[in-house]
Amino acid sequence: MRTPKSKKSRMQSKHSELQEVELLKSWIESQQPERGSNPTSLPALPLDARAGRLDSTRFSRYAGATRFDQLPISKKTKDALRQSKKYVQMSDIQRACLPHALCGRDVRGAAKTGSGKTLAFVIPIVEKLYRERWCPQDGVGSIVISPTREIASQTFDVFVLDEVDSMLSDPSFKQTMNAIISQLPKQRQTLIFSATHPKDVKDLAALCLKDPEFLNVHEKSATATPSNLQQTFVIVPLHKKLDMLWRFIKKNLKSRILVFLSTRKQVQFVYEAFTTLRPGISLMALYGKLDQLKRMATASEFSKQPSVLFSTDVASRGLDFNQGVDWVVQPNKNVVQSVSGKLADSIVQDPDLHGLAQNAFETYLKSVDKKDKEIFDVTKLPIDEFSASIGLASTPRIRFLNNKIKSASKKVSELSPTVEPEHLDKDNELELLRKEELDLGYSSDEEGDKDPLLTNDIAHAADGEGRKIEHIFFHGVNKNYKLNVTWLSKKILSSFSNSGCICRIFQVDGPRAHSNNIDIVPT
Numbered sequence: 413m414r415t416p417k418s419k420k421s422r423m424q425s426k427h428s429e430l431q432e433v434e435l436l437k438s439w440i441e442s443q444q445p446e447r448g449s450n451p452t453s454l455p456a457l458p459l460d461a462r463a464g465r466l467d468s469t470r471f472s473r474y475a476g477a478t479r480f481d482q483l484p485i486s487k488k489t490k491d492a493l494r495q496s497k498k499y500v501q502m503s504d505i506q507r508a509c510l511p512h513a514l515c516g517r518d519v520r521g522a523a524k525t526g527s528g529k530t531l532a533f534v535i536p537i538v539e540k541l542y543r544e545r546w547c548p549q550d551g552v553g554s555i556v557i558s559p560t561r562e563i564a565s566q567t568f569d570v571f572v573l574d575e576v577d578s579m580l581s582d583p584s585f586k587q588t589m590n591a592i593i594s595q596l597p598k599q600r601q602t603l604i605f606s607a608t609h610p611k612d613v614k615d616l617a618a619l620c621l622k623d624p625e626f627l628n629v630h631e632k633s634a635t636a637t638p639s640n641l642q643q644t645f646v647i648v649p650l651h652k653k654l655d656m657l658w659r660f661i662k663k664n665l666k667s668r669i670l671v672f673l674s675t676r677k678q679v680q681f682v683y684e685a686f687t688t689l690r691p692g693i694s695l696m697a698l699y700g701k702l703d704q705l706k707r708m709a710t711a712s713e714f715s716k717q718p719s720v721l722f723s724t725d726v727a728s729r730g731l732d733f734n735q736g737v738d739w740v741v742q743p744n745k746n747v748v749q750s751v752s753g754k755l756a757d758s759i760v761q762d763p764d765l766h767g768l769a770q771n772a773f774e775t776y777l778k779s780v781d782k783k784d785k786e787i788f789d790v791t792k793l794p795i796d797e798f799s800a801s802i803g804l805a806s807t808p809r810i811r812f813l814n815n816k817i818k819s820a821s822k823k824v825s826e827l828s829p830t831v832e833p834e835h836l837d838k839d840n841e842l843e844l845l846r847k848e849e850l851d852l853g854y855s856s857d858e859e860g861d862k863d864p865l866l867t868n869d870i871a872h873a874a875d876g877e878g879r880k881i882e883h884i885f886f887h888g889v890n891k892n893y894k895l896n897v898t899w900l901s902k903k904i905l906s907s908f909s910n911s912g913c914i915c916r917i918f919q920v921d922g923p924r925a926h927s928n929n930i931d932i933v934p935t
């Protein structure tokens with residue numbers, strides 16, 4: 413137990429702190445880095461160079477410092493950094509930002525994720541509050557806003573926005589942030605940090621920074637991730653994703669695998685479902701609605717042992733998992749085991765799991781629908797296969813999706829040319845399901861989103877006169893989709909115009925099948 417300090421020693425330490433503060437203020441003031449400069453481009457200070465007061469009027473330069481102990485920061489901070497043994501040399505973003513931030517300037521810092529941005533703002537905050545002799549009676553001295561509770565700490569003299577790019581991607585966060593900014597005192601130091609610097613970030617910086625220093629230490633880098641992070645991707649059809657994930661986990665039972673899923677309900681479902689199937693590795697789940705203590709315990713537990721952490725994007729930025737996360741991807745389509753059968757069995761026995769599967773299904777589709785519509789089209793997803801792949805016996809009816817499909821079909825019929833009366837054949841009117849539901853008889857393992865009318869992968873035959881017949885089959889017709897014959901003819905003509913064949917189009921609608929022959933005349 414530490415013995416309480418006597419009044420005399422408290423006075424002495426207060427006196428030496430005040431002296432230190434005066435020294436720090438003079439040092440900082442006299443050696444301010446040039447405005448607009450990037451300290452990393454200055455020559456490094458010699459290793460044995462003296463730091464601090466050099467004589468009665470001169471102080472050492474701190475722009476260009478490479479080590480923490482060359483900076484005008486308090487003994488307390490230096491001791492803490494030294495004790496951790498880890499923090500000796502500064503990272504690039506720290507070398508660039510700290511000299512400007514320590515002399516009270518607004519800073520906009522951009523550097524890759526994991527490059528040490530946190531200390532680049534924590535040290536200036538702590539130091540400023542120390543030099544100002546800030547105490548609890550003075551109220552809130554600094555506010556740090558981070559996108560997740562895990563990395564946020566509530567500390568108004570210094571205002572920090574960390575991971576601002578990630579925060580701005582959430583409209584509700586943007587609103588909250590604007591409300592906070594409108595309440596801040598005009599006199600303040602503001603530091604903004606991000607891994608990327610899109611227009612949103614620049615606009616916000618223009619709004620809340622005064623004469624800022626912009627320090628981008630990785631601007632020549634093509635990516636916002638560290639160069640030693642190996643990135644691989646595997647294209648997996650939606651309905652095979654769970655199988656692939658299961659296989660991947662089973663192959664990496666000694667690893668720490670962080671799995672991001674689009675929604676909380678998906679996390680809950682995959683976590684519960686895989687727990688039921690017992691993969692042989694400990695499983696964990698992390699999402700925003702979990703109690704904060706549980707979230708922190710989960711994140712810390714994950715760092716300690718081989719495990720799989722299913723998470724929403726609550727863990728996607730700023731969380732520092734001590735020992736790193738391993739991930740090896742070895743996709744091999746032929747050996748992918750199917751978990752859907754096992755899942756279907758589990759779901760039959762467990763109504764709760766059934767409810768979770770339905771929620772996961774619906775929220776996944778909604779999450780896709782929220783994405784960039786030019787790239788992601790929820791109506792093109794193979795939803796029946798997806799539903800079966802997560803163990804559901806029948807595809808749940810999703811109202812928002814049905815409405816979308818209806819309006820998509822309306823657009824198709826509006827876009828297709830008007831049918832001339834003589835071409836209309838009521839008996840043979842074709843009904844078309846939406847494009848992605850067309851099935852040309854590929855096995856269920858076939859992937860891709862092929863346009864059946866443009867593919868040559870169709871059955872061939874010949875008619876009595878030896879003319880080649882191309883057969884096109886449509887399956888699973890949805891009554892809402894009416895195909896305009898003229899439109900279809902044009903589409904076929906564009907594909908087979910030189911083939912001189914007969915196109916025989918089959919619509920297979922349950923037990924009934926209609927066919928419609930269209931003669932294609934060689935052009």
Ligand SMILES: Nc1ncnc2c1ncn2[C@@H]1O[C@H](COP(=O)(O)OP(=O)(O)OP(=O)(O)O)[C@@H](O)[C@H]1O
Pocket residue numbers: 498499500501502503506523524525526527528529530531607729730731732
């Ligand atoms: N100068 C340093 N020397 C050694 N380790 C450091 C140094 N600065 C930071 N680190 C360590 O590097 C890791 C990443 O730091 P930090 O979380 O601050 O990065 P970041 O840029 O904020 O990342 P993100 O964008 O993901 O939040 C942490 O484990 C931190 O302790």
